[in-house]
Amino acid sequence: MKCQQILVNWKRVLHFMLLLIASFFLVSCSSSPVPKSSMDNICEIFAHDSDWREAAEKSYRKWGTPPWTLLAIVYQESTFQHNARPDMDYFLFIPTGRPTSAYGYAQAVDGTWEEYKRKTGNSWADRDDIYDALDFIGWYNHQSAVRSKVSKRNAYQIYLAYHEGHGGYNRRTYTKKPWLMRTARVVQKRAVKFMKQYQTCR
Missing domain, CATH: 1.20.5 (Single alpha-helices involved in coiled-coils or other helix-helix interfaces)
Incomplete structure (x- = not known):
């Protein structure tokens, strides 16, 4: 006993x-949460947590989307929140679910995330891990370059393809969404800003 x-x-x-x-x-x-005061400066983001720089540059070397564009997309999609997801829909006071399954830094939906894991062999990837999220964005943008002939350095077009999907982008569905084209221009403007800052980062 x-x-x-x-x-x-x-x-x-x-x-x-x-x-x-x-x-x-x-x-x-x-990675630790990015303070709101640092979200508009890529050098401050990197200084706050080196994982952001390491993850962005690793994805860049592997897939070809520059760090400044990667982070501009993350800013737009989740404002650097690891557990970001769409707001809950309600009928009166009763929650009826979320409009999509988008989750994490990259706001990747379930189906596309599973496709990414299957095709890259990254079966243990998590949407709330910055390394996996930036690898996913880089991978998806690489698919956009192949399927839709989008330049990985054109943040405006790359974001439209990211948002609409390759089929939607090829059908030019974004032309019927003025708000989306405005958002893509915001992403482009932020990517340019991040690029200029990136050149001065230590």
Whole structure:
């Protein structure tokens, strides 16, 4: 009986240690929230948490979308919030669900995220991890370059393709959405601003 109790205690200790290690790993993989005061300056974002720079430049080397465009898209999609998602819809006071399954830094929807994981082999990717989110944006923009002949350095067009999907972009669905074209111009303007700042970052 005494040996059995010792075995149970060791199992509890081992379980606790595994949980502790898993928690540490998850925290170490997460980037810290970007302060609102730093969101308009890419150098301050990088200085706040080096993971942002490392993740952006890693995606750039792999897929070809510049860091300033990647972060301009993240700013527009989630304002750097790891758990961002569309607002809940309501009927009277009753919640009826969210308009889409978009989630995380990149606001990737379930289906496209699963396609990304399947095609890249990144099966453990999380939408609230900045490395995975920026890799996803880079991958998706690469598909836009291939399928829709969009330049990865043209933030205006790359955002329209990101928002509308390749089929929608090729059908020019954005031309019926003046608000979206205005938003794409905002993304382009911010990408240019980030690019100029990036050139001065240490």
